[in-house]
């Protein structure tokens with residue numbers, strides 16, 4: 001049985017990996033250790049999941065001797081743990097995004113090549129039945145060769161705002177949302193297209209969050225504007241957030257409820273990106289983070305038709321039971337397929353991904369399991385868009401990375 005160690009003991013680590021490893025996956029893999037630089041959080045997870053806790057990552061590798069290291073720390077630290085684990089002879093499963101910029105990405109790909117070990121990136125959306133069914137239909141040639149993709153992604157004021165409360169709000173920590181969040185979307189589009197991005201152009205503004213208001217504070221719990229601010233939250237009311245974050249903040253100063261209008265915020269909240277692919281296809285993509293409702297819409301146009309797909313996750317038009325794949329053919333014929341909404345984390349994607357990662361022997365005809373190349377390609381679109389925004393020019397992916 002393979003031994004698996006975890007670095008990072010936050011919400012994603014607990015829900016996606018630690019709890020399932022300690023329960024339904026007990027017979028499949030041996031969960032042999034956890035490390036987080038916040039000792040309180042690490043100890044809570046260790047106690048709950050009955051796994052040994054370490055206060056030093058290297059010591060965990062040497063003592064627990066894992067075959068696989070799961071990396072679920074903040075995005076800008078992934079490369080440190082990925083590279084150290086690879087050098088120690090372990091395979092790595094990294095949360096998305098693989099990392100936050102091209103230089104760190106290059107170091108990961110180089111270390112993977114040198115050590116001969118393997119990095120897997122957990123793109124759970126590929127495992128969500130709706131996204132997977134779209135891939136199958138596109139691969140069947142239902143709209144011919146894909147020439148254009150138009151995707152709008154909109155985050156609501158709960159989910160979207162949350163990124164501006166935490167470490168994600170600083171470019172150095174997350175690469176901004178074009179890396180941290182859009183890596184999911186760029187990966188899905190790369191996967192649907194079966195193509196690699198070549199050239200990227202972007203625009204980004206900070207127009208809604210960040211220093212856009214006179215009335216702001218350090219954090220909600222100490223704010224003078226609690227009564228009037230529509231973004232006020234009290235995380236002590238949520239049992240998990242209170243225990244794992246509010247009661248652990250003395251360790252590292254990680255405040256879970258920082259002000260969304262704080263002057264430290266330097267990421268964009270409004271983004272638009274264009275990508276040209278090696279297949280000749282063009283992508284038009286947008287992300288906003290303060291929408292009244294949450295979801296996405298895409299129109300995919302090929303030589304033999306146009307596909308329209310969409311999900312509404314919150315708001316008055318929230319999809320409750322199913323999503324639709326609609327295809328308009330050049331003849332005028334309209335084909336419609338209904339895809340039921342699966343239960344579970346990320347529309348059922350998390351469970352299927354875990355089975356693929358830890359149970360073994362599961363066929364992968366759609367290529368849902370993503371490696372470092374896919375991780376690199378999706379993050380590099382975001383990294384290139386960030387550079388394009390800063391330098392006001394089109395960026396070639398080949399300028400950022402050496403894939404040899």
Ligand SMILES: NC(=O)c1ccc[n+]([C@@H]2O[C@H](COP(=O)([O-])OP(=O)(O)OC[C@H]3O[C@@H](n4cnc5c(N)ncnc54)[C@H](O)[C@@H]3O)[C@@H](O)[C@H]2O)c1
Pocket residue numbers: 007008009010011012013035036037038041072073074075077095096097122124180346
């Ligand atoms: N696939 C998905 O749908 C999905 C969803 C949420 C988060 N994520 C990813 O999972 C990862 C964790 O996200 P989260 O929401 O749990 O964040 P979090 O802030 O709740 O947890 C991150 C943890 O990393 C720890 N940490 C930070 N720096 C560290 C360091 N240098 N060494 C050791 N530990 C360190 C923190 O103490 C914290 O416990 C991120 O990479 C994020 O992008 C993926």
